[in-house]
Amino acid sequence: MNSRDKSIIITIDVEDWFQVENFKNSISYDSWENREVRIEKNTHTLLDLFDSIKTGTTKNPQNPKATFFILGWVAERFPNLVREIVKRGHEIASHGHMHHLCSKLSVNDLLADLTKSKMLIEDIAGSPVVGYRAPSFDINKEILEVIKFCGFLYDSSYNSYAGHGRYGHVDFSSYEKNEIAIRISDSFYELPVSNLLLNDRVIPWGGGGYFRLTPGPLFHLGVRRILKNDRTYLYYTHPWEFDPEQPRVTSAPFFFKFRHYVNLHKTKSKLLKFIDTFKTYNFITCKTYIDKIRSS
Numbered sequence: 001m002n003s004r005d006k007s008i009i010i011t012i013d014v015e016d017w018f019q020v021e022n023f024k025n026s027i028s029y030d031s032w033e034n035r036e037v038r039i040e041k042n043t044h045t046l047l048d049l050f051d052s053i054k055t056g057t058t059k060n061p062q063n064p065k066a067t068f069f070i071l072g073w074v075a076e077r078f079p080n081l082v083r084e085i086v087k088r089g090h091e092i093a094s095h096g097h098m099h100h101l102c103s104k105l106s107v108n109d110l111l112a113d114l115t116k117s118k119m120l121i122e123d124i125a126g127s128p129v130v131g132y133r134a135p136s137f138d139i140n141k142e143i144l145e146v147i148k149f150c151g152f153l154y155d156s157s158y159n160s161y162a163g164h165g166r167y168g169h170v171d172f173s174s175y176e177k178n179e180i181a182i183r184i185s186d187s188f189y190e191l192p193v194s195n196l197l198l199n200d201r202v203i204p205w206g207g208g209g210y211f212r213l214t215p216g217p218l219f220h221l222g223v224r225r226i227l228k229n230d231r232t233y234l235y236y237t238h239p240w241e242f243d244p245e246q247p248r249v250t251s252a253p254f255f256f257k258f259r260h261y262v263n264l265h266k267t268k269s270k271l272l273k274f275i276d277t278f279k280t281y282n283f284i285t286c287k288t289y290i291d292k293i294r295s296s
Contacts, residue, residue, distance in 0.1 A: 003280040004057070006227050007179075009191070009234040009289055010275075011156060013133060014043060014070035014081075017240040019099050021136045021166065022256035023249050029098065032073070036247055039074055040081055042239035047088055049242075049272060055279040064275055064283030066090050069133040069156070072097030072117030079124045086125050091285035093131030094118050094152075101138045103168065107146060114150045131286050133157050137193065139168040148188040154181075154290050156234070158192040161204040180232045181293045189293070191286055194234045196222045207236040212263040216270055220277050227281075232289070235274075241267045 016039040018027045027035070046066075054061040068085050070092060075082050085092055096102075097117040102110055114132065122129050130153035134143065137159040147155045159167045172190065176183045182190040193206035204210040205222045214222075226233050240246055244264040249257065275283070284292075 003278070004282060005231065007232045007282045007284055007289055007292075008064075008227075008278055009232065009284060009286055010064060010066040011133070011234065011236045011286065012043075012046060012066055012068045013095055013135075013236060013238050014039065014068050014074055015095065015099055015135075015238060015240070016042075016074065017243065017246045018249075019071065019073075020238075020240070020260065021099070021101070022260055023252050026249050026251045037077075038243055038246055039239055040078055042243045043068075043081055043085070045242045045268070046237075046239060047084065047090075049268065050090075051088065053272065053275050053279070055275065055281070055283045057280070063089070065285050065288070066283075067093050067131060067156075067286040069093045069095040069131070070121060071095045071099055072113075072120050073099070075117070075121050075124055082121060082124045083126075086127065091131070091287050092121060092125045092127070092129060093133065093156075093286065094121055094129050095133055096135060099135045101136060101166070102134045102143045102146075103138050103140065107142075110143065110146050111150065114147065114152075118150060118152070130154065130290075131156060134168070136166040137164075137168060138166055139170060141170050143168070144170065144184065144190070148184065153187065154189040154191055154286060156191040156193070156286055158190055159204075159206065160192060160195050160202050161206075162202065163204070178293050178296065180230050180234060181290065189290055191234060191289070193236055194223075194226050194230070194232070196226060197229075206234065208238070208241070209259045209262060211235070211237070211270065212241065212267055216273055219270075220274065223274075223278070237267070237271070 134157035
């Protein structure tokens with residue numbers, strides 16, 4: 001089996017620097033409108049990065065395609081950004097509307113948040129939104145049922161790393177699995193973030209701060225192991241991770257600031273190197289991957 005039989009899925013959670021969960025105790029929701037908005041510039045950095053590199057075969061080179069999970073709050077204020085992402089051939093999906101943790105919302109409030117963001121983004125994009133990712137990977141079985149009820153084809157919120165206090169837990173052992181796709185029903189799938197399994201121990205390897213902290217060659221080695229086992233690697237990042245000049249939140253706890261700001265100046269070059277290292281693999285969107293799984 002060669003590299004063209006394996007897939008790499010790049011996902012981006014489109015939220016600004018002041019909307020991250022680590023800063024919630026320092027930055028109130030009602031102050032968002034008065035913050036320096038940098039999401040357009042930083043998302044364009046990612047779009048231009050993807051356009052600058054070719055993947056695939058020599059005979060059939062193409063730009064890598066990604067899935068952008070966008071906050072409804074962002075889409076509402078920057079509709080042209082949504083359209084630009086679609087225009088460049090990427091997938092638009094939902095990250096909810098206000099970056100509330102799903103487990104902190106009532107069922108009715110969660111339904112309202114998911115429905116509002118889905119309909120808003122669909123109206124702007126002019127196409128269906130079939131994917132969702134929960135803020136901070138905060139899901140459980142009941143939350144998954146709500147996501148499914150809202151008409152999504154897939155969720156990509158499960159992170160199996162248990163060492164993070166906000167990540168949710170779901171027992172998927174009874175469900176059918178095809179590569180990384182977990183079939184919840186005939187019309188609903190889970191696409192978990194990829195982690196490394198070493199001696200039955202889960203090592204966080206999906207992206208974010210873990211990507212920025214891990215030396216590139218070591219990270220690539222872990223990805224190769226994941227691809228060998230699962231034939232698919234799912235990576236996540238955020239536009240603010242490509243912005244070392246963003247405002248500093250000095251009032252946040254030290255560990256939160258460290259996790260947020262560490263090695264921001266290296267993210268762009270590391271991602272370019274990562275894509276170049278695996279350029280012969282299939283860089284596809286979540287939706288394209290689900291279509292492939294369903295037809296296999």
